[in-house]
Amino acid sequence: MRISHRRAARAAAPSVLVAVLALAGVQAAAQSADAAPKKATAIxxxxxxxxxxxxxxxxxxxxxxxxxxxxxxxxxxxxxxxxxxxxxxxxxxxxxxxxxxxxxxxxxxxxxxxxxxxxxxxxxxxxxxxxxxxxxxxxxxxxxxxxxxxxxxxxxxxxxxxxxxxxxxxxxxxxxxxxxx
Structure with a gap:
């Protein structure tokens, strides 16, 4: 039984990693949008x-x-x-x-x-x-x-x-x- 749990944990690990990286990417994109300079008014x-x-x-x-x-x-x-x-x-x-x-x-x-x-x-x-x-x-x-x-x-x-x-x-x-x- 232990072997089947390890296999299941190993199979789930990449999908958890992808989800964490995707979440980090969304947060970084949101921070970049907030930090982007606002368009200057044309003189x-x-x-x-x-x-x-x-x-x-x-x-x-x-x-x-x-x-x-x-x-x-x-x-x-x-x-x-x-x-x-x-x-x-x-x-x-x-x-x-x-x-x-x-x-x-x-x-x-x-x-x-x-x-x-x-x-x-x-x-x-x-x-x-x-x-x-x-x-x-x-x-x-x-x-x-x-x-x-x-x-x-x-x-x-x-x-x-x-x-x-x-x-x-x-x-x-x-x-x-x-x-x-």
Whole structure:
């Protein structure tokens, strides 16, 4: 009789081992699922719908304005490149981007944070001087070859500002100082 019990125990041992390993595998899979990082929320480009955009005059440097964009949404957004600006309702093209102002990284705006761009409106080197009463603002797409979202039209201070062909805008910056230097 002892021999038959041993044979039965030996025959049952592999099936018990398989059951234990299967249970351990199920538990490990459950732990892996719990430990897996949650999918990060994709950060999208800032647009005029997600930000409050303002333009203000500055005392230094002369012939400059400061553009400020504050993220009003509940999610972060990227301020790619520089803003596309249309000085005046009849402007044929956007202001030139100042290539000397490229930041080291894309400006990321958490909810409530702001980005800044300096606008050089007029220099003695420029030609075709005109007075603009409005400033059209678009945000750049990721590839920086076009805009995203709708245009936001801002009234310029003092009933209008003089622009000429030398007008330019900096890339988006994290600080006012970087935007105006």
């Amino acid at each position: 999208t480009a800032c647009t005029t719908a997600k930000t409050k955009v303002t333009v203000t005059p500055v005392t230094r440097p002369i012939n400059h304005l400061l553009l400020k964009a504050t993220n009003t949404s509940s999610k972060p957004c990227y301020a790619y490149g520089a803003p596309y600006l249309r000085a005046g309702a009849g402007a044929q093209s956007s202001l030139v981007w100042d290539r000397n102002s490229i930041p080291q990284a894309v400006v990321t705006l958490a909810p409530g944070e702001s980005a800044y761009a300096g606008i050089g409106t007029y220099t003695p080197d420029g030609v075709h001087t005109y007075k603009a009463k409005t400033l059209g603002v678009f945000f750049s797409n990721r590839a920086m070859n076009g805009s995203v979202g709708a245009e936001k039209t801002l009234k310029l201070p003092h009933g209008g500002v003089y622009f000429n062909s030398a007008a330019s805008v900096t890339y988006w910056q994290n600080s006012v100082e970087d935007a105006l230097n």
